[in-house]
Amino acid sequence: MTPLLSVQNLTTEFTVESGVLRAVDSVSFDLHAGEVLGVVGESGSGKSATVLSALRLIPQPPAVIRGGEVWFNGRDLLQLSERELKRVRGRDISMIFQDPMTSLNPVLTIGQQIAEVLEAHDRDLSGREVVERSVELLDSVGVPDARNRLKQYPHEFSGGMRQRAMIAIAMANTPSVLIADEPTTALDVTIQAQVLSVLEKSRTESGAATILITHDLGLIAEMADRVVVMYAGRVVESGPTDEIFNSPKHPYTVGLLGSLPKLEGEIQRLVSIDGSPPDLIALGPGCPFYVRCELAGTRSLCSSERPSLEVASSNHLSACHFHDEVESFAQRAGVL
Amino acid sequence: MSNQALLTVTDLEKHFEQSKGAFSGPSSPIRAVDGVSFEIGKSTTLGLVGESGSGKTTTGRLITRLLEPSAGSIVFDGADITELSRTELRPIRRKMQIVFQDPFASLDPRMKVRQIVEEPVRYSTDVGSNERRSRVMETLEVVGLNPDHAERYPHEFSGGQRQRIGIARALIVRPDLLILDEPVSALDVSIQAQIVNLLEDLQEEFGLSYLLIAHDLSVVRQICDEVAVMYLGKIVEFGTRDEVYESPTHPYTRALLSAVPISNPRLRGTRDRIVLKGDIPDPANKPSGCDFHTRCYMAADVCRSDPPELEDSTSEGHLVSCHFAETIVKENNQDTKGKDK
Structure with missing residues (x-):
């Protein structure tokens, strides 16, 4: 089976005062349609740097992508023009970050931010269609009173509600790949449970293949089909979740x-x-x-x-x- | 237990006044801690669990009088310290020390490790300078740091090592009680385990009592003898570790426990996740009746009108503040019977 997304020998370096630091060191893994791939590691293991590099979202400089290939739909994302890549990000591949306060725009309403994503990928949508689709999206992630909430700004949302709005934005164009980077880490336990069940619902309904980046082995045990374990910028182990937990190598x-x-x-x-x-x-x-x-x-x-x-x-x-x-x-x- | 309690806290309250500006009229205070009572015995660990805004950190600060209580009393080692002056408090503060969550923020970056650890005994008259120096070295070793590193600065250490420095600073005065405020939540899991093991070893070696303030229920289970679950400034459930974890009796505790991710994929589907609705209410604007009723899956009319008391639900001091405690106890009993078969 051809993987949906295939990362091969991806290498990213940072030049810092004391030398060159290889944050991502020949990382390879495949993501198959419909699966949840867990990427687990501690701070500095390179798990976030890997996916940010794969989507060329990592700030360059200071980072430099030294090499590798990222195959998606028959194209290498590292070779695409910025314009082509933008079409892929947001339509085919979308991301949910840990801290929705920094990834949502504070001066735009939630409705404007959902509309932005919807319109970017379908210019023929009428204003009314955009609103209806936005209400539907917020509704599906369990934001109560969705129609009125569209007019509110991120600071008027609680942490859990912001993360739901992020999920709604990420799912707006029914992506085939969803990348969730520590999606619940900043949240309290009971809110974490809410967001997880929303994420799980959106994921199963859309059938999006998911890369779940986390330091929390519990989340991995709960959600992932396969796991990639990272240490010091490299993949040190990968395999089916059950094997990773019950016969680690x-x-x-x-x-x-x-x-x-x-x-x-x-x-x-x-x-x-x-x-x-x-x-x-x-x-x-x-x-x-x-x-x-x-x-x-x-x-x-x-x-x-x-x-x-x-x-x-x-x-x-x-x-x-x-x-x-x-x-x-x-x-x-x-x-x- | 009460005759050997090291710390007894009774009906502790802390209200924060909010200033809303001149034209908004009087505002209701935030009742951050709203009638909290508990005891900590010698060489035992009490876990104070709750989400953000539950009042657990404020409780820790009140006990050490870093914050002044609005009401209630704190008895430490047989003496009421609620009303003591700063000078009178000084010798007592040495017996109870705080270890903070963030080892990056709580260490002065311009001080060497030796100075940081020495600071609490620097002005004490009963410890001479030679003795101080050897105590610093000794304490560094006790917490698993290399005494050769005493002349280094905090930035030269990793997060785990910095937390060890924080623990050394607390230990050097030879306290009886450590208040551990989220001591491992900023650390990576492999480092977290090192610190958890260290805390357990220190307790055994020095007979320390701990008040562990934490949101991570698995860490609390690992370390604590007794557990108090807080919600909106109140304790809603209290009991021994086994009672609380094996037979959680407050709907909030049950939801919290059910929300913790499983530890092995083979346990998938074995835990019925209770997903609570909504967010934690604004503490300045608490709901009527039971504080938890707005999010509770069992709430009935009585919960909206009458606040429940924290009462013994079974026996053996398992306290629960819920109108439906009896129903849940029955359910729990049936569950355990089911497991036995």
């Missing part, structure tokens, strides 16, 4: 799972990962996770040679020299 994934306090089952001491993520400017020749890795110990292969992403089992990739040993390592650590 990378020690970093094991550490993440062990670090997660749970709401069910016996309470055990958390199995944490020592140390902190590496400085991307001063990466050595070995595996970027090596210094924090208990499985590596003192093995010289890990400190000298960077592992590439290889097939560990069918559909399951791992960038660990010793991926065969990871499952039993996880069991010993009490994570599985």
Whole structure:
């Protein structure tokens, strides 16, 4: 099956005072029609930089996209003209960001912002059609009293309502790909639950394939069909969600799972990962996770040679020299 | 428990006046904390859980008198500290310390780590300068920092290490109670686990009591012995960890727990998610009757008119403030029976 969106060897660098930092390092993954692909990682792992680079939304400078291909509908997004790309973004691929306060325009009403997106992609819509479609959209994301709310400004909306409006804008042109970057992180738990169920409803109704970027493994467990785990700008593991959680093939994934306090089952001491993520400017020749890795110990292969992403089992990739040993390592650590 | 309570808070209230300008007439105060009572025993951890605006952080500030209570009393280690003057408070403040959420904002960027950690004992007459220095080194080691790093500045440390510095600063005065205000919510999950483990180790080593203020229910479950759930300035449910997590009895607690994402994809579909309607009401304009009735899926007429009392729902001090507590207790009992079969 041809993937809907295929990212290949995407590499993005930032030039900072102390050197060149590779925020996205040869990242490859496919997104298939209708699926939810979870991209999980901690701050600085490159998960947001990856999708922003893929859509060329990353600010250049300071960032420079060094290489790679992003295939969508038979075209490489990195080669399109800005005008062609604009047509893709917003119509075929749309994004929901973490903080709706910064991604909505404070001086335009919610109605104007929905209309802007609708009109940009269908100039033949009449004013009345735009209003009717906008009411419909706000209604579908559960904003009460939609017709009147269209006349309001973002600051008159609560956090949860703003995020609903963002979803309405993102879904306005029934995109085939939806990218949600930490869509619920800034929200309180009960509001998070509301927004998630709205997102889930919009997604299933439109059938949009979704890239869900999050640091929250719980969200991944809940929503994703497949998972890409990122560390230090690279993909370190990818596979079906059930396998990632129940037979992980990378020690970093094991550490993440062990670090997660749970709401069910016996309470055990958390199995944490020592140390902190590496400085991307001063990466050595070995595996970027090596210094924090208990499985590596003192093995010289890990400190000298960077592992590439290889097939560990069918559909399951791992960038660990010793991926065969990871499952039993996880069991010993009490994570599985 | 009451005879060994380290901290006893009774009917604590904090009202903030809002100024609305000269022509808008009198405005109603925001009742940020509205009659909160609880105890913390020695070497135990109480979790104060709630969403933004629930009053959990304000409660923490009131206990240390960083904010002045509008009403109620705070008894710490047998002494009523509600009315003490700043000077009288000083020795007591040493016994209770706060660790703040944001390790980037709460450390002075121009001070070296040694100075930051030393600060709370710098002017104390009973600790000499040599002793101070060795205590700093010792404390850094206790929280898992390299004493060689004492001469560095905060910006040279990662978020997790900065939180360790914040904990060291709190520990150096050898307190009995730590108020942990969202100590891990700004941290990445792998670092969060390190700090959670550290807090557990410190409690065991020094017999500390914790008041953990947090919105993350999984973190609270990991650390706390007892849990109080707050909504709009009031405690709506209180109980031991097992009582609250295994038999949540306030509709709000049940909704909160159901909203936490699952931890393994194999649990998909096992949790019935309760999605509450609407937003948390404006604390300056609270609803009539039960504060929660505007969002409650069980609300009836009585909830709109009569505020419920925080009462024992079963026994063993599991307190719930809901007119329908009995119904929910029955439901919970049936659920557990169902599980046994």
